[in-house]
Amino acid sequence: MKHLMNPLDLSVEEMDRMFDLAGDIERNPEKYSHICDGKRIATLFYEPSTRTRLSFESAMLNLGGQVIGFPDGGVSSAAKGESVADTIRVVSCFADICAMRHPKEGAPYVAAEFSKIPVINAGDGGHQHPTQTLTDLLTIRSLQGRLDNFTVGICGDLKFGRTTHSLVNALARYKGIRFIFISPPELRIPDYITEMLSSKDIEFSEVIKLEDSIADLDVLYMTRVQRERFFNEDDYVRLKDFYVLTQEKLRNAKESMLILHPLPRVNEISVDVDSDPRAAYFKQVQYGVYVRMALILTLLGLVPEEYNA
Ligand code: NCD
Numbered sequence: 001m002k003h004l005m006n007p008l009d010l011s012v013e014e015m016d017r018m019f020d021l022a023g024d025i026e027r028n029p030e031k032y033s034h035i036c037d038g039k040r041i042a043t044l045f046y047e048p049s050t051r052t053r054l055s056f057e058s059a060m061l062n063l064g065g066q067v068i069g070f071p072d073g074g075v076s077s078a079a080k081g082e083s084v085a086d087t088i089r090v091v092s093c094f095a096d097i098c099a100m101r102h103p104k105e106g107a108p109y110v111a112a113e114f115s116k117i118p119v120i121n122a123g124d125g126g127h128q129h130p131t132q133t134l135t136d137l138l139t140i141r142s143l144q145g146r147l148d149n150f151t152v153g154i155c156g157d158l159k160f161g162r163t164t165h166s167l168v169n170a171l172a173r174y175k176g177i178r179f180i181f182i183s184p185p186e187l188r189i190p191d192y193i194t195e196m197l198s199s200k201d202i203e204f205s206e207v208i209k210l211e212d213s214i215a216d217l218d219v220l221y222m223t224r225v226q227r228e229r230f231f232n233e234d235d236y237v238r239l240k241d242f243y244v245l246t247q248e249k250l251r252n253a254k255e256s257m258l259i260l261h262p263l264p265r266v267n268e269i270s271v272d273v274d275s276d277p278r279a280a281y282f283k284q285v286q287y288g289v290y291v292r293m294a295l296i297l298t299l300l301g302l303v304p305e306e307y308n309a
Pocket residue numbers: 051052123129132162163223224226262263264
């Protein structure tokens with residue numbers, strides 16, 4: 001049985017096939033509206049979420065399936081002390097597939113070990129968020145027509161931002177990708193990621209000021225400072241408004257640059273940027289539904305013949 005813990009669990013070819021399928025879902029939604037009749041997804045969310053949980057639920061409903069789950073560990077038996085291993089053994093009796101978000105790094109991996117159904121990591125602490133990466137890549141591919149030969153700027157909380165860790169892992173497999181990591185020194189991208197890039201001879205640089213590199217970028221990936229992962233509030237307050245993208249700062253950016261953000265946004269993108277044609281963060285949310293539909297079909301073995309090369 002296949003689970004999805006990290007974007008690297010899928011080969012580049014498997015991802016490309018999933019993006020083709022997501023494109024077909026976008027163009028022909030009615031063709032997919034009953035493939036999951038009688039199937040259920042369980043959404044087990046021990047951490048807050050709007051987009052990820054609701055997009056998994058929308059994805060399953062769009063496929064004709066049903067949804068069970070909880071939006072908060074506090075209303076589940078976790079509050080009575082039940083382990084993730086026991087919860088997933090129970091949920092395996094109720095659902096066909098499960099998406100789990102958990103504040104502890106590795107919790108969905110434990111679930112996968114004890115599960116009888118495919119488990120999708122919907123974000124584990126400050127570690128990985130593979131389905132956000134599928135969303136990000138599908139957005140870039142759909143709007144720019146390719147996934148190679150880009151200079152990608154990733155800005156904000158690169159230490160705790162799990163979306164950035166998964167995104168770098170996945171993009172590093174495409175040709176001609178160059179990364180510019182833009183963060184305050186305290187929120188640098190983890191060493192294990194820069195070591196992976198160096199070992200593969202992938203070009204990257206680390207800078208503090210967004211203004212210095214914005215003109216070089218083909219994609220600007222903004223992120224929120226992850227308040228919930230800070231050890232003290234003073235550090236969070238000091239760093240939270242370190243970056244604020246405004247129309248003024250975009251003056252030097254390329255006309256074709258894509259602005260992405262996994263959302264939620266706090267202050268890091270001014271609302272005056274929302275109407276800029278380069279702002280793609282709300283389109284990204286819609287692509288997140290298509291790609292999760294494609295993922296559910298893939299993990300349940302229900303992909304239509306023509307995409308199962
Ligand atoms: C992200 C997450 O949960 O890691 N949100 C999301 O899933 N779209 C980013 C964040 O919370 O800042």
